[in-house]
Amino acid sequence: MSGDAASSQHPPAPPAYDPAAIETKWQQIWRDQGTNHTDLKGGKNPFYALMMFPYPSAEGLHVGNLFAFTGNDIYGRFHRLRGHTVFEPLGYDAFGIHSENYAIKVGEHPMRLIPRNIANFRRQLERAGLMVDWRYAVDTTDPSYYKWTQWVFIQLLKKGLAYKKKAAVNWCPSCKTVLANEQVVAGECERCATRVEQRQLEQWFFRISEYAPRLLANLEKLDWSHTTLTAQRNWIGKSEGAELRFGIREAPAAEPITVFTTRPDTIFGATYMVLAPEHPIVDVITLPEHRGAVDAYRERTASQDVVARKVNKDKTGVFTGAHAVNPATGQAIPIWIADYVLMEYGTGAIMAVPGHDERDFAFATTFSLPIVRVVAAAGETAQTPLIEACHQDRDGRLVNSAQFDGLSVADGMREIVAWLAGKGAGKAVVNYRLHDWCISRQRYWGPPIPVIYCDACGPQAVPEKDLPVILPDISDFRPDDSGISPLARHESWYHAPCPACGKQGRRETDVSDTFLDSGWYFLRYPSADRSDVPFDPALTKKWLPVTSYIGGNEHAVLHLLYSRFLTMVLHDLGLVDFEEPFAKFRAHGLIIKEGAKMSKTKGNVVVPDRLIDEWGADAFRTYLMFLGPYEEGGDFRDQGMSGVRRFLDRLWLAAHDASTDGKPDPIVIRKLHQTIRKVTEDIPALSYNTAIAAMMEYMNTLRKGERAVQRAEVEPLVQLVSPFAPHIAEELWSLFGHSESVFDAGWPSWDAALVREDTVQLAVQVNGKLRGTLAVSPDVSQDDALTLALAEPSIAKFVTEGPRKVVFVRGRLLNLVV
RNA sequence: GCGGAAGUGGCGGAAUUGGUAGACGCGCUGGACUUAGGAUCCAGUGGGGCAACCCGUGCGGGUUCGAGUCCCGCCUUUCGCACCA
Numbered sequence: 001m002s003g004d005a006a007s008s009q010h011p012p013a014p015p016a017y018d019p020a021a022i023e024t025k026w027q028q029i030w031r032d033q034g035t036n037h038t039d040l041k042g043g044k045n046p047f048y049a050l051m052m053f054p055y056p057s058a059e060g061l062h063v064g065n066l067f068a069f070t071g072n073d074i075y076g077r078f079h080r081l082r083g084h085t086v087f088e089p090l091g092y093d094a095f096g097i098h099s100e101n102y103a104i105k106v107g108e109h110p111m112r113l114i115p116r117n118i119a120n121f122r123r124q125l126e127r128a129g130l131m132v133d134w135r136y137a138v139d140t141t142d143p144s145y146y147k148w149t150q151w152v153f154i155q156l157l158k159k160g161l162a163y164k165k166k167a168a169v170n171w172c173p174s175c176k177t178v179l180a181n182e183q184v185v186a187g188e189c190e191r192c193a194t195r196v197e198q199r200q201l202e203q204w205f206f207r208i209s210e211y212a213p214r215l216l217a218n219l220e221k222l223d224w225s226h227t228t229l230t231a232q233r234n235w236i237g238k239s240e241g242a243e244l245r246f247g248i249r250e251a252p253a254a255e256p257i258t259v260f261t262t263r264p265d266t267i268f269g270a271t272y273m274v275l276a277p278e279h280p281i282v283d284v285i286t287l288p289e290h291r292g293a294v295d296a297y298r299e300r301t302a303s304q305d306v307v308a309r310k311v312n313k314d315k316t317g318v319f320t321g322a323h324a325v326n327p328a329t330g331q332a333i334p335i336w337i338a339d340y341v342l343m344e345y346g347t348g349a350i351m352a353v354p355g356h357d358e359r360d361f362a363f364a365t366t367f368s369l370p371i372v373r374v375v376a377a378a379g380e381t382a383q384t385p386l387i388e389a390c391h392q393d394r395d396g397r398l399v400n401s402a403q404f405d406g407l408s409v410a411d412g413m414r415e416i417v418a419w420l421a422g423k424g425a426g427k428a429v430v431n432y433r434l435h436d437w438c439i440s441r442q443r444y445w446g447p448p449i450p451v452i453y454c455d456a457c458g459p460q461a462v463p464e465k466d467l468p469v470i471l472p473d474i475s476d477f478r479p480d481d482s483g484i485s486p487l488a489r490h491e492s493w494y495h496a497p498c499p500a501c502g503k504q505g506r507r508e509t510d511v512s513d514t515f516l517d518s519g520w521y522f523l524r525y526p527s528a529d530r531s532d533v534p535f536d537p538a539l540t541k542k543w544l545p546v547t548s549y550i551g552g553n554e555h556a557v558l559h560l561l562y563s564r565f566l567t568m569v570l571h572d573l574g575l576v577d578f579e580e581p582f583a584k585f586r587a588h589g590l591i592i593k594e595g596a597k598m599s600k601t602k603g604n605v606v607v608p609d610r611l612i613d614e615w616g617a618d619a620f621r622t623y624l625m626f627l628g629p630y631e632e633g634g635d636f637r638d639q640g641m642s643g644v645r646r647f648l649d650r651l652w653l654a655a656h657d658a659s660t661d662g663k664p665d666p667i668v669i670r671k672l673h674q675t676i677r678k679v680t681e682d683i684p685a686l687s688y689n690t691a692i693a694a695m696m697e698y699m700n701t702l703r704k705g706e707r708a709v710q711r712a713e714v715e716p717l718v719q720l721v722s723p724f725a726p727h728i729a730e731e732l733w734s735l736f737g738h739s740e741s742v743f744d745a746g747w748p749s750w751d752a753a754l755v756r757e758d759t760v761q762l763a764v765q766v767n768g769k770l771r772g773t774l775a776v777s778p779d780v781s782q783d784d785a786l787t788l789a790l791a792e793p794s795i796a797k798f799v800t801e802g803p804r805k806v807v808f809v810r811g812r813l814l815n816l817v818v
Numbered sequence: 819g820c821g822g823a824a825g826u827g828g829c830g831g832a833a834u835u836g837g838u839a840g841a842c843g844c845g846c847u848g849g850a851c852u853u854a855g856g857a858u859c860c861a862g863u864g865g866g867g868c869a870a871c872c873c874g875u876g877c878g879g880g881u882u883c884g885a886g887u888c889c890c891g892c893c894u895u896u897c898g899c900a901c902c903a
Contacts, residue, residue, distance in 0.1 A: 227822055227898095234821060237902065261903060274903090313819095313901065340901045350903050358819090359901055433902055553822095556898080590897085595829095626843070627830060632823085635830055643843040649858095690832070693842035700842090706859065763838040768884040770838055807883050813837050817883045 014656030017649050019616025023727040027126060035741050036088075038133045040526055040539055043085025048543050049076035050522055050582075052551030052559075053091045053138075056117040058102060061124040062598070063606040063624070063636060064552075067591050070621045071630050071688065072550040073130045077723035078683045080131070081747040087543060088131050089525040091138035092118050095146075096514035097180065100445035101191075104478060110445050111473055114141055124608060129617050129726050131743070136528040140517035146447035147468035148524065148534035149517055152566065153439075154450060154461045155573055161207045164459075167438060170305050171199040177479040178442045187308035196305035199483055203440035204449060204510065208565045212236055212432040214579075215564055224585040225631070231556040237433025242417045244351065244426040246273060246324035248285055249332045257281060257324060257335075260346030260431055263353065264420070265412035267328040268401040269374035270351035271364070273335045274317065276343040277301040285335060287321030294318055294337060301339045309339055315363040326351075327425035328402075328416070338363060344435050354389065361389035374400050375409060437562060439513040444477035444486045446511030454498035454505035463499050469507070485509035519562040522546050522581060523570075540576060545583045553587035560585070586686060589633025591624070598636075606636055618725035619645040625688035625724060634689075647696050648728055651714075651721065654702060655732040658714040668713050669754060671701045676750040679720045688724070695720060711736065716748040764789045765815040766798040774814075782808040789814055 030036055051072035054065050069090070076088040094114045103110040118139060125132065138145050156162040170179040174194035178201075183190045208215075216236045219229050241262035248254050259273065275282055277298045286294045297318045301309065317338030324335050340359055341350055354364035354371040364371050373386050375393040382399035390396075398404045398412045407415060420426035440449070448469045450462035462469055472493045477486050488494055488509040498505040526539040551559075560582070567581040590597075593604045611620050622644040628634025675698040682691035698717060702709055715736055722729030722742045733742035761773040762785060772795045774788050786806060789795050798818075805817040 230822060231898070234899070239902075241903080259903080263903080310901065315901090338901095340903095342902070345902045352903090357903070359903075362901095431902085553897085623843095629831085637830065637844075640830065640844055646858095647843090689830095690842080693832075696842055703859095761838070765838085765884070768837095768882090773838065805883060807837090809837055812834095813884085815837080815883055 014653060017652035017728070019618060019648075019727070020613070022731045023127070023129065023617050026727045026730045027129065029730075030741075033741075035743065036131045036133050037135065038087040039085060040087065040543065043087075045084045046543050046547070047076070047079045047084035047086045048522075048526075048547045049079065049086055049088045050525075050546045050549045051088075051090065052549075052555060053093050053518070053521060054121065055096070055098060056092045056094050056114065056121040057098075058106075058113065058117055059600075059605075060117075060120050061128075061608055063591050063608055064598075066128055066608050066620075067624045067633075068550065068552065068588050069125070069128065069130055070624055071588050071686065072548075073128075073132075073621075074625065074683065074688060074723040075548060075550065075686070077131050077726065077743060078747075080743055081719070081723070081745075083746070086131070087136075087526065088133065089136045089138075089528070090125065090130070090132045090134075091521060091525070092121065092140065093514065093518050093521075094118065094139060094141045095446045095511075095517055097441070097443060097445070100443060100477070103445070109473075109475070109477065110141075127612055127617055128608070128621065131726070136525050138521055138524050138528050140447075140514070140521065141445075143468045143470055144531060145524065146471075146517070149447045149512065149520070150450040150462070150467050150469060151464060151534055152516065152520055152570075153512065154464060154467075155575070156206055156569060157451075157461050159569065159573060161210070161569060162204055162439075163207065164202050164204055166200045167203050167205075168198050168306050169201050169203070169442075170307065171197045171483065173197060173481075175479070176481045176483075178483065181307055184305055184307040187305055187311075196308070198302055198305055198309075200302075201440075201442065201483060203438050204508075204512075205436040205438050206565070208437045208562070209432060209434050211565055211568055212238070212434045213430075214568060215434075215561065216432075218564070218580055222580060222585070223583060225553070225587040228553060228556040228560065228585060228587050231553070232561060235434065235557045235561065239431050239433070241429065241431060242413075242420075242426050243347065243429045244327065244420060245424070246327060246351065248335075249323040249325055250287070251285065251322075254284065256425075257349050258347045259349045259351045260429070261351055261353075263356065263413070264417050264426065265398060265401075265404075265407075265409050266353040266356050266374050267326065267351065267416060267420075268398075268404070269353045269355045269372045270326050270328075270333065271354060271370040271372055272333045272352045273324045274338045274341045274350050274352050274360075274363070275320075275335060276341040276348040277337045277339055278343040279337070279348045282320065282337055285320055285322040290319060290321035294320055297337060304339070310342075313362075315340060315359070315366045317363065317367070319367075327420055327423065334369070336363075336367075345433065346431055355386050356389055356391055356393060358389040358391060361386075372400055374398060437513075437515075437565070439516055440510040441513055442483055442485045442509075443479060443511055444471075444474075446514065447471065447517070448487065449508045449510050449512050451508040452496050452498055452505040453508065454501060454503060456503060457498055457500040457505075459508075460499045460505070466499070471511070485511065487511070515558055515562045516566075518559055519566045520570075522549075522563070523567075523576070535576075544576070545578050545581050547583060549582040549585045550588055551585070552590075556587065586631060588630055589628065591627075591633050591636050593636050595635060611641065615641050615645050616648075616727075618728050619648055622648070622692060622721075622724045626692045628689060630686040630688050644692070647692075647699060648725060650699055650703060651717065652728065652732070654699070654709050654714050655718065655735060658709045658711045662708070662710045664710045664712045665707075668701055668710075670757070671698055672713060672716060673750040673754040676716060676720065676748050677755055680747070680750070683723065692724065718742065719745065719748050760811050762811070763813040764792075764795050765813065766795065767817060768815060771795045771798050778811040780811075782806065782814070785814045786816075789816070 049072055051069055076086045080086040099110050103113050170184050172179050172189040172194055174192045184196050189196055216238055239262050242264040243258050243260055245256040245258050247256045317336045320335045322335045323332040326333050352360040354360040355373045371386055375396040376399045377393050377396040394409050398407045404412050417428050448471055450469045452460050472490050474490050494507055495504055496507050523535045526543045527536040530536055563581050568579050570576045571579045598605050623641045626644055675694050678694040679691045718729050718732045729742050759775045760778045762776050764772045772792055799816055803816040803818050807815040
């Protein structure tokens with residue numbers, strides 16, 4: 001030390017905490033030493049800490065991404081410190097309409113744009129100090145990745161789980177493109193406000209609906225956020241009911257029409273039938289004099305966009321002229337078509353029971369169709385008039401239902417289904433709302449669906465040895481008027497020999513949905529360095545199912561459901577030995593900005609780069625975790641950052657002051673052990689905000705009255721803070737003379753005996769009202785506590801007579817009832 | 819309309835799951851050190867009241883010795899889904 005005069009009296013001022021310098025320094029050391037590399041083959045106690053990979057937008061990372069990733073990073077780092085080999089990979093979900101639309105907007109090719117975005121994301125992610133093993137990064141747009149996405153498609157095709165059918169899509173005639181439902185706003189294209197139409201296109205589907213019962217049943221076994229499980233249950237939408245068969249009066253020999261209903265008990269009230277306009281039997285049954293009206297209505301329905309049809313609740317429809325025979329009453333009832341019946345749910349046909357269904361009631365009222373009461377709730381009779389549909393009738397009794405009168409709704413269902421089944425007119429069935437997954441996109445920016453059409457042999461899967469089917473780099477990737485994918489215009493790519501006969505065939509020109517890319521990426525990570533297999537069996541067995549998955553609840557349904565489905569299929573194919581990919585899933589919350597949702601239009605988007613420049617990544621990470629419960633999100637306020645930064649500043653100073661190895665203060669040590677326990681319990685529960693609060697509390701104790709701190713008091717705090725603020729933790733850990741990374745130094749433990757307080761404040765209540773506290777030993781007896789309490793005048797004055805009853809909670813509370 | 823989540827100081831949020839409401843942080847007030855402070859440190863900070871005390875967790879009831887927490891009925895916010903038969 002170069003002793004100037006001042007330093008002989010005052011210790012030299014420690015170097016200032018300079019986050020930019022130490023963060024760059026440690027990120028470099030981590031890279032050089034492979035600190036974040038996971039030993040996938042040899043590592044003991046594997047822990048796969050997965051986070052949902054981001055879409056690398058042109059704007060760069062936003063706080064929401066970093067909030068999600070930091071939460072996962074803390075979880076991963078913590079488990080590493082607790083002795084697990086943690087694998088924390090990250091990648092980019094870079095295909096899809098979002099990128100493509102942006103590319104079109106700025107007039108740049110996505111193949112040029114995306115790599116730049118990815119490079120920028122990578123830079124930002126590294127700045128944030130994530131414990132990611134970048135050797136296993138995946139990029140869904142890289143042929144070495146989508147080769148295997150195409151392979152997944154082929155596995156489903158071979159198993160008969162992929163098929164083609166015509167389906168309605170939203171079409172914007174101005175943008176000349178297919179729109180997703182969320183891009184249709186009030187029946188108009190969200191970008192150009194043109195009226196959206198419906199088009200019928202041949203599309204590829206996966207038979208996920210076949211898996212509905214298993215996808216539902218397995219939910220019981222998953223350790224997932226409750227809200228996510230509920231969302232999945234609702235989406236799968238199991239409903240128990242019956243399929244009932246109605247003969248056609250005008251064509252007694254024809255195949256009866258089957259309807260699905262959840263209320264077979266109300267069949268005596270079925271006064272008409274409605275078919276979806278698209279129902280194939282409409283062509284057969286419509287009488288000539290009604291043909292014109294029916295065709296016009298069907299055309300009108302077809303021209304409507306898919307969203308508008310479902311949003312418009314006004315009842316419209318036309319009569320076909322034909323009649324069905326109600327199998328219960330034997331009566332002929334008119335058959336109508338109406339757009340409120342959807343072809344994709346149930347059988348595309350309903351028996352309308354206007355007395356007990358709101359929609360049917362509205363329709364019957366509009367078209368003056370008969371309404372019959374068949375259930376009477378408490379206080380009602382068979383004659384009680386219906387002024388609106390009586391659908392809250394589950395505990396009512398059947399009426400106007402012949403021999404079933406008087407039965408409860410539940411009994412009526414069972415007996416009527418049995419009766420109709422006996423006549424061959426029905427059976428009990430379970431129906432699911434979940435429909436098959438449409439994976440076709442008539443777009444450019446996605447993996448080509450690996451199929452070749454041959455006039456002689458039909459559709460053929462591209463042989464696995466020929467994968468990947470490379471997405472060609474074409475300059476005109478915009479969609480056009482035809483509704484056919486841009487790839488079809490690329491002649492040299494479009495024509496390909498049939499894999500079966502070798503004659504010239506045509507490639508499938510649709511690309512697949514991005515949810516297919518993300519539906520299996522967690523399988524790829526551990527094997528990302530392998531070009532010969534999609535996933536290595538031994539590594540997969542060791543690392544999967546994913547130990548912990550953290551992500552946003554916006555993917556509660558689709559992404560998580562599709563991933564489960566694909567995993568289940570791969571399991572059935574014998575390719576993986578588990579059915580469920582994610583043993584544990586937790587949904588993180590949403591970050592808002594000063595009470596409002598962040599959005600570009602509001603201009604209140606928080607840019608991480610700027611904040612990291614100003615405060616450092618450690619303070620930024622810690623603040624994100626401090627501003628609210630992780631699973632609920634929080635309100636980002638610029639002012640709040642100073643609090644956590646101050647905490648890190650004080651930690652820095654404390655560590656530099658603590659070079660003396662003096663005797664630690666027992667009071668401080670007790671607080672330390674309490675803090676270790678609190679942080680150790682809070683992190684696995686994702687209660688990051690309270691863990692940080694506990695460390696701040698400890699800091700207040702540690703520095704109280706500017707007391708001199710001892711090394712043994714600070715050193716464990718450096719370890720506790722390390723998952724949150726990894727760079728400063730490494731710097732201070734090395735300051736204490738350690739040569740290994742703090743992340744290889746284990747986790748401090750607490751001593752239960754040291755945690756225990758000698759005295760506690762026992763609350764004393766009189767009639768449940770707090771009247772004072774007593775400083776007593778935690779295991780003071782009721783009698784002693786009572787004596788002490790009554791000796792206290794401020795308490796005793798409320799006890800005018802002997803207490804009638806005494807409630808005593810050891811170490812907590814004494815309540816005197818007078 | 820259906821389903822989920824949530825309502826606590828000026829603000830973000832704690833509360834051992836029925837036991838001292840408001841931890842921690844922001845902000846604010848006062849003080850110390852300063853040429854200076856948007857730095858640092860110390861103290862205070864739910865409302866009312868001189869005080870003893872009283873009131874207080876969206877609203878109204880209830881259970882209990884005791885309710886932010888449990889039950890019943892409302893209101894509000896918010897996120898999904900939405901003619902699902």
